Amino acid sequence: MGTGAAGGLLAYRLALAGLRVISLEQGDALPEDYFTHQNPPGNAKDFGLRPGTRFPINPHEFPFQHELYAGAAERSSSEESQSNFRQCQILRLNGLLNLWNGISLRLAPADFQSWPLGYADLESHYGQVERLIHVCGTRENLPELPDGEFIPPKDLRPADLLVRQAALKLNGFDLKAIPNRKAMETRAEKPNRCVSSGGCVAGCPVNSIYKFSTHLWPGIKDLDNYTLSLNSKALRFLGPDAAGRVQGVEVLDTQTREIRRVQAKAYVLAAGALETPRILLNSAGESCSSGLANRSGWVGRGLLDNPKVLLTTSLWKLWGSRACYDPGHGDHLLLLARAKLREGVTFRCMGQLVHQLPAVPLYLGYLHKFPQRLRPLLAKMLYRSYTTLAFFAPAAPEPGNRLVLSSHQDHYGVPQVDVRYQESEQELAMKEAMLALGRKLLRKSSGTLIFGEAAHPGLGIHYAGTCRMSASPGAGVVDENLRTFDHSNLFICDGSVIPALPEKHLTLTIMALAHRLGEHLSTAVQ
C-alpha cells in the first residue's frame, strides 16, 4: 500500500524477483505534462501563483501551498489538527516524491543507537539504492555523514561560495559546507539532466529528480507479475485469524466507490507515517480493539518531525552582480554544524542553502515595511542576492506526540486521525540555537537584513516514529525486518518505523529499508 519512497522501490524489487505484486495507490497518476504545461515550476504559469496562495506572502510557507498537497477533506489528519501539526500529504502516484527536493543522505553509525539494527545492516542497501536513483555528491570522508556512490554534483554558485567561505571562518560550530547530495540527474549526456528550473520542491519538469513513476515503474510495468492499481484506497485490514495472520484488505475504488477485497500472502503498509497508523487504527476488531498490530499500544505514538528554521537575507556582496552563472536547482550547498544550547550542550544540525533567481517574487514578503517607491530598487538589489538558509535539528522522541482516531471523517467517510503534538522545551531551544547560528553565518556571508523564523511543526515533512521498530514486542510495532510483532504476514515500511530522527533527511534511509525488506521478502515469501 503506497507508491512513495518505500512502496515504489519495494514493488520494483519484488516484481523483478519474480513475486506476484500488486501496488495499491489511493490517488491517480499525474498527467505526463503536469510539470511541463499544466503546472510548471517557476512563474511559467499564472506568475507562479496558485489558487491556494495567500497574501501577504510568507516566503517560507509559499512552497507548501502547492495544489498537489491534499486538502482538509482528503488528508489523513483532521483539519483541527493542522493548528498544532501541519500535515503535508500528496495523494497521487509517487506520493510526496512528486514535490521531493531529492536530498539523499546516509545516516551515520551513531544515528542507529536506539535502532534494533545498525549501519552495517543497511550499508550495502544504501549503495544499491544510490545507484538506482542516481545521487549526486562528493566524497568528503566525514564520520558524521558517510559517503555514498555518487554522480558529480552541479557547480557551486557565487552565493554558495560566499557562504562556504564564511563557514570556514566561523569558529565554534564545527561547520562544514559541502556540495549537496540529491537524487538528481546531473550528467550532461542524460536526457533527463537537470535544466536549472529553480527549486525542486515546485516539481521537476524534466524528471531529473527521482520518482517511482519515471525511474523504476517503466522497468516493471509490463511484467505479468506486477499490477499497479490506482485510485485504490486501503480502508482497513480483515482478520486476523486464530494464527494471527491478516486475512485481507478492504479497498475502496475512489472513482466508482465500490469496495473490494484484496488477499495476499503478505501485506506491506507503505502509506506514510500518518496514513499507515490510521489504517491500522481503523482496522480495530474483536480481537484487536485498539487497532491492528497494536498489542504494545505503540501504533500512532511517538510522532516525530525535524524541528526546522528558515532564514532569508540579501547578500550584499552579490548586489549589482551581473555575472552569468547556472542558476541551478536551488540548494547546491549542504551545511553540517554543531549548534549550542544555553546550557552549553551541543547538538548536530543539518542545513541547506537555497539560492535561486526569484522569478516568483517571494522577496516581497519582506519589503512591505519599505515605501512602495523604494521597492523596485530594492527588488533589483535582491534579485541576484536572495538567499535562504534552512536548518534541521534532531527530533526529540515524545510518546505524548501521537495520533488518535478522530471523530472527523474524510470525504470517503473514513475516520481521520487527530494529531496531538507539542514541541518540547528542548526542541524550541534547538530552534533558537539554529536561528542564532544561521544569523551569524549569514552575517559573515555579507547578509543584510535577516528574516528568520521557526517553521510550524509538520513543515519539516520528515514524518516518522508512529509504528516504531524495536528489539522487543513491548517497545514497538515492528521488528528489525519490519514485520509486525503481532501478525506474521503484515509488514510496515515507511517513515513510521524509524524510531529516532537525527538531523538528517530520512528519505534515503526509508528507501534503504525498503530495499532490505525486498531482499528479505523475496526469500521469505518464496
Next chain:
Amino acid sequence: MTSVHFSESWHCHRVDKISIQIEMHRENQTGDRRIFHWDSEAYQVLLGHLIAKSPYFRVLRKYEQQIGRIAMQNPQISKALSRIYDGNTSTGAKRKSAHDTRQHDLFVIDCFLEFIYFATDDVIRELSGDKTTAV
C-alpha cells in the same frame, strides 16, 4: 442593463489613497432597482478599477484579463473583492470593524497586484539585467 457608480467614501490603503465605492444596480424592465451581490461583470469592473489606481498600472493593464482569471480562482482574493464590492452598511462599532476589514482586504489586493507586477516578464527582464524594458 447594468450601470456602475463610483463614489469616494472609502479610503483605500495604498491604492493611491483613492476612495472607492462601487454600487452596482441592475434595472429590470419594470424599472425596479436592486443591488445584486456578485457577477463576473461587476467583478471585472471592480478589479479593473483597482488596477487603474495601482502604482503598477502601466505594466498591469496589459495583463488585466489574466489577473481577473487568477483572482477568481483564488479564494482569498475573490472573497476580498466580494467584500469590497458588497460595501459597508454597518454602523457604530460594527462600522469600525468593517472599516478595518476593508482596509485589510484592500491591502491583500494590493499585495496580489504587486506580486504580479514583479513576476511579469517586463520586470524580470529589468531585474535580471536586460535593459530593454524599464521597470
